[in-house]
Amino acid sequence: MAKHTENVQHSKPLNKRQRARWDQERKQSTRVLLIAAAAVGLAVLLIGIGLVIQKVIVPNKTIANVAGVEVTNAEYQQYRQIMQAQQAINLAQQIQQYAQYQLQGTEQFATDVTNYIAGLKDQNAPLDYAVLDQLINDKVLENNATAEGITVSDEELQQSLATKFAPANEVMNPVAPVTSTTGLTDTASLTPTPTSTPTLSEASNRVDSAVTTYFGTLREFIEETSTYGLATLPFDREAFKAFVLHQERLQLLRTKLGEKLVTEDQATKEIYADAQQIFVTANITDPTDPVTVTKWAQAKAKIDDIAAQLTDTASFTDVQVLNTNDNAVDNPATGMRPLTQFDALGITQPISTQEVGVIGKPYQSTQGWHIVLVHQRELRPSQTDLATKRDEAVLKWVEEKRTAAAVQRFPEPTATTVPPTIEPIPTTIPQPTTDPAAVTATPTGAVAPTEAVTPTP
Template structure:
């Protein structure tokens, strides 16, 4: 039987058109999927590139021809946050050891580390970095150069390593003869405000307390760590160059609030000289801790160099300073309104005793019991309006009421003279001179439009390391 012939299907135009549509749809789906994939991959790639390459190199500020990048800024913020965390832990440890209440300090530090305090912290760090560039430029102008050997020796000193022997400070005692109370001052007041250490009959010493001055409420201070915890280089704002891996408390010194507008050195005292091996071990551990914050060894050495530049510039600026200072001895009565102030002044002009009225009426309870006596003070210690009045009044004069943020002051100047400074006071005067010089340098740079900042830094302030993680790691 012959095979039956197969019937070949014939594609109609309709079938061909449908197949063509299906092929186009398939290709469209494929190309759409490929496009979506490429877009997603591109976005992911761009975000990764932006976060790891583009963004870190973007400038947050420029000072002349120099740029502060996002990466540099963020590393310094993390360094500052690490410093604040160390301070927080230290306060907590002292609270546990001595049963003292440091809640006000820890709350302030916790706020700086919070999201709400991030912008303020970032602003302080950025200002510090700008000032550091200005400081370096000024050092170059003055011909101040720090060698690599000096940097290495200074760095080793932070860790208590002195390969050529620990330097011994030579102290040359100088006799300071304080002026005696003049007849004019004695006629005004009989209280001696100068704090002294006087021997008692038992052979011990007792301190005469210094009257409390009315300080500027706008003044700010930054906390520094106890040097017994870690060797640090403190920058503006305070930045510890030796992160504490395992903080330990010391019973020798309580945390203090000190103004540190420029790098200051706080080396760790050691009971026995550290060996080269010991230094190398600690240095490597420190560099590993710094790397987690984004600080390289080169960055660290630049900060050490900056510390030395600050010291040399301060020496240059204060070379001609003498250990004497224009000071005023004054007393005051603080009241709440101008009418009361005028009434009190009128009573004083009519002969009523200043000390008696101060004890009765003054709202400044820190000195009302001592007749409103503020003792001797120099410029920069009082709020501006109070200072201007005190330094411009004649000795013995009952000045017109002066208004400050505290209220209304009736001031009487008891003495006004050049007074010798103690060693500590002289060092503080040098620091103040340096601070003022740096503030003027920055103001001049801003005026000359040498400094430019970009608001992108505000959204790039890092929130790590966090206080919560640090406390968790310490088991607190």
């Protein structure tokens, strides 16, 4: 059957004008495509360059040189961020304390917290030379301590932190200061009960648990409960733990260096004593109370009765136990302490003048009546004066070593800055104080002091 082709129309050949126009349009389309492709390629290149600068070049940029060892921007930024996160949460705790007791000065605190947290958002914040100088000083100390024969073992490090992170019901330091009679019942013991030193494994577990707890508190504050707008904490638990361990190692190095630079015989001397007391409170809440005289008379009668029971020094503890409200005196002696630690108890006078080993006569203080037995008394180097002199010696030593190391900062600051005080890592989860007297108002506009590099779990 024949095909019907009579309705098929064939295109006519382009004339010269039409072909020229078609060629021109095709060239324009090709040019547009090339320009668009070049623009996309340039954009991708710029983004890539930006990412390389942001993720590789800027973090690895050298910002300081300490005796030939480079300090990178990434190392500095993490150091700064962990410090600022701790300062933020500690200031927030102070705000709660000030608000609890309706004290003034929280406005400046809140501004500082806002600034600290805002700083956490910037992974490449401009150099704060005060922070950088503290980081440099840490490196100078660490780099030069070994030459002085000073090292810190992992066991020393773990045991030191385990002591700081001891549970609240454990007293790791058997000579902790006695500061007040507040809360003491009649003849209450003055001595905390010492606990055994944990094993290395126990110490390590305690430190790990405490750091985890504190880091969780820090992250919750920054990410969940904070009203300051930060989404995530810019460092993880492992980085935080490494920071805690490193700061504690530095602190132990400072302590050992101080002991080497300043010996005990270079400190001023003060009285130390090991004393035991039987205490009868006068239960006075208001000095103007008309029954005050009666209360004092009752307390005097009780102390006289107790004195009659004391036949010799051997009976002192037995009599103390019998006259203690809770009938429990685990360790009645105080251990050797500076005389100043007995100031708040009102018994420095009998402790400094009584004959050693002789039961004293009833002694009246502003708190009540006391019978004191001094077991030992001697002049010893003042630990307060010794600590001050050692701190000063370490600071001078670090400055001398830093000068010798020809430290460079890039760029060098144009103005002199004062290095900050590194805040120790808290050793307990921050809680508002319950003692109004412990909170001191800071005038508006003043910056309140911030506590590790060692954190408080």
